[in-house]
Amino acid sequence: MLYRNVPKTGDTLSILGFGYMRLPAKKGGGIDEERAIAQLRYAIDHGVNYVDTAPAYHFGKSEKILAQALADGYREKVHIATKLPPWSVQVHEDMDHILQSQLLTLHTDHIDFYLLHSLAHENWEKMKRLGVRAFLDAAKKDGRITHAGFSFHGDIATFKEIVDAYDWDFCQIQYNYLDEQCQAGTGGLKYAAEKRLAVMIMEPLRGGNLAGKIPDEVQKIWDASPVKRSPAEWALRFVWDHPEVTVVLSGMNDEVHIDENIRVAGEAHPNALTPADHERIQQVKETYQRLMKVGCTGCNYCMPCPAGVDIPGCFALYNAHHLFPHDRSAKFHYIGRHGGLLSDVSYAGLCKGCGKCEKVCPQHIPVRERLHEVSREMEGGMRVIVPVLKGGLWCMSKVGRFRQAFSRKNTVVKGNHD
Numbered sequence: 268m269l270y271r272n273v274p275k276t277g278d279t280l281s282i283l284g285f286g287y288m289r290l291p292a293k294k295g296g297g298i299d300e301e302r303a304i305a306q307l308r309y310a311i312d313h314g315v316n317y318v319d320t321a322p323a324y325h326f327g328k329s330e331k332i333l334a335q336a337l338a339d340g341y342r343e344k345v346h347i348a349t350k351l352p353p354w355s356v357q358v359h360e361d362m363d364h365i366l367q368s369q370l371l372t373l374h375t376d377h378i379d380f381y382l383l384h385s386l387a388h389e390n391w392e393k394m395k396r397l398g399v400r401a402f403l404d405a406a407k408k409d410g411r412i413t414h415a416g417f418s419f420h421g422d423i424a425t426f427k428e429i430v431d432a433y434d435w436d437f438c439q440i441q442y443n444y445l446d447e448q449c450q451a452g453t454g455g456l457k458y459a460a461e462k463r464l465a466v467m468i469m470e471p472l473r474g475g476n477l478a479g480k481i482p483d484e485v486q487k488i489w490d491a492s493p494v495k496r497s498p499a500e501w502a503l504r505f506v507w508d509h510p511e512v513t514v515v516l517s518g519m520n521d522e523v524h525i526d527e528n529i530r531v532a533g534e535a536h537p538n539a540l541t542p543a544d545h546e547r548i549q550q551v552k553e554t555y556q557r558l559m560k561v562g563c564t565g566c567n568y569c570m571p572c573p574a575g576v577d578i579p580g581c582f583a584l585y586n587a588h589h590l591f592p593h594d595r596s597a598k599f600h601y602i603g604r605h606g607g608l609l610s611d612v613s614y615a616g617l618c619k620g621c622g623k624c625e626k627v628c629p630q631h632i633p634v635r636e637r638l639h640e641v642s643r644e645m646e647g648g649m650r651v652i653v654p655v656l657k658g659g660l661w662c663m664s665k666v667g668r669f670r671q672a673f674s675r676k677n678t679v680v681k682g683n684h685d
């Protein structure tokens with residue numbers, strides 16, 4: 268594992284941070300807590316010393332499971348980063364109450380890295396008005412927090428303004444090879460580093476879109492490289508190549524990915540990519556920009572939708588539908604998952620246009636307009652297909668029950684003969 272320093276305090280952090288926001292799921296639904304705990308402990312045993320959570324992750328469960336994971340001596344081996352949710356702060360005193368309850372939940376007497384969550388222009392203005400800087404000063408002074416920072420999803424001008432408005436120790440920005448000009452972007456990364464802030468990176472794989480199932484056109488570009496790396500490794504190495512980056516957060520929930528990330532984090536020195544590597548990444552970037560329909564990272568900030576739309580779920584399958592044009596499974600999955608075939612309806616066409624999601628979307632996606640497109644392209648015939656398929660499933664279950672009853676009867680008859 269390679270390590271980099273926090274400029275203002277000299278703390279040494281692993282360049283790979285464990286994002287505790289996409290925890291492994293159990294087969295029947297819910298979080299596989301045992302696996303989530305084992306995965307984090309494994310990563311810590313292999314050199315990871317930074318873990319990032321928030322009250323918003325898994326509707327509060329992430330912090331609770333993290334506390335369990337850090338029992339048995341693991342707390343002392345790792346820096347905890349968690350966040351103050353500006354949307355839960357109405358008066359100054361709320362900040363103290365929230366921090367106090369986080370310390371209790373996390374079974375600790377201090378938070379190592381404390382962030383204002385998901386700042387952009389409006390919520391920064393609100394937090395300033397409510398005296399967040401005095402709160403941070405006091406919490407640092409009495410030792411409840413060690414480093415003060417903020418995570419960010421606004422524009423570059425607001426980013427610079429926030430960086431200059433307080434003596435921050437660190438910030439957390441979205442950064443990957445598709446987002447060099449998006450939000451804080453490369454300009455923000457360099458600006459923060461010049462001001463001696465540690466910079467933590469979120470979404471290095473853009474919500475998994477840059478890894479996993481890769482479009483053929485993109486895969487061909489990677490395959491042509493004389494150096495063999497997985498798409499995830501290329502994306503991570505791109506971020507670590509920047510000396511201004513301190514920690515890259517990866518929301519890991521698969522043991523194979525954890526091992527791969529730990530291996531790469533032991534090799535990815537800054538400025539190590541060659542001009543040919545950069546050229547290849549640029550080609551991939553241009554190809555993605557051509558193929559991707561909606562820049563949704565799956566962060567879930569817009570959820571729940573009052574009309575029941577699974578916003579990130581619909582966008583993910585819409586993107587998959589366009590990224591893999593020969594594969595029709597995205598449309599089938601869409602009908603299965605969102606059309607009400609296998610679970611409650613959650614399709615794009617349910618949108619009532621209230622606009623709540625657009626106010627919180629860190630990617631500034633015009634969600635209503637894009638959902639309208641999704642509905643038009645993905646839901647053609649769905650209202651006919653779903654009742655037919657449901658009827659088929661009903662018949663199959665009836666036949667299944669009949670078969671079960673029949674075989675039970677035969678078993679009994681056979682048993683009598685024996």
Ligand code: SF4
Nearest residue numbers: 572618619621622624
């Ligand atoms: S605009 Fe549509 S998708 Fe967004 S929160 Fe409102 S109903 Fe849901």
Ligand code: SF4
Nearest residue numbers: 563564566567569628
């Ligand atoms: S639409 Fe925006 S807020 Fe919702 S999951 Fe996607 S990126 Fe996040």
